[in-house]
Amino acid sequence: MNGQRLSWLAIPVLNTLFQIFIKLAADGASGHGTSWLSGPLASPWFFAAVAVEIACFLIWMQVLSELDLSKAFPLSALSYVLVLLSSWVYFREQITALQLIGSALIIGGVWLIGTASGHGSSRQSTHEIKFPPATTLRARR
Numbered sequence: 001m002n003g004q005r006l007s008w009l010a011i012p013v014l015n016t017l018f019q020i021f022i023k024l025a026a027d028g029a030s031g032h033g034t035s036w037l038s039g040p041l042a043s044p045w046f047f048a049a050v051a052v053e054i055a056c057f058l059i060w061m062q063v064l065s066e067l068d069l070s071k072a073f074p075l076s077a078l079s080y081v082l083v084l085l086s087s088w089v090y091f092r093e094q095i096t097a098l099q100l101i102g103s104a105l106i107i108g109g110v111w112l113i114g115t116a117s118g119h120g121s122s123r124q125s126t127h128e129i130k131f132p133p134a135t136t137l138r139a140r141r
Helices: 003-026 033-042 044-066 069-091 097-115 134-140
Strands: none
8 A cells, every 4th residue: 555545544544533532632521611621621632632633734735735635535524434433432322324324325425536537447437527627717707
């Protein structure tokens, strides 16, 4: 597996870790008004979440420098599936059949978008629609 694919996979994994760490930090919240925030902000989980988010940002910048946004961004949707599974594993949250179906649809959608470019194949898709660049459209007005 090449480094570019590892970068792609790091994004949903780091997004999931961020959500887990924020949940763990929020579990330490107590009180009312703004005082409830002092517990989570002092939590080591909060600092872990910030560190993971910074790492995710840096990797995301690298991914975007190598890929079209339309191909890179859908990968972040896998975070929804990973957060759902992590919630079940780590926090013992219940998962419904509709959540599983939705997760399967997300995975299928990400796969369809990711393979739409024809990468890995020597032939172009005959169903591909090419739109002119936005600058060309603005020039025609």
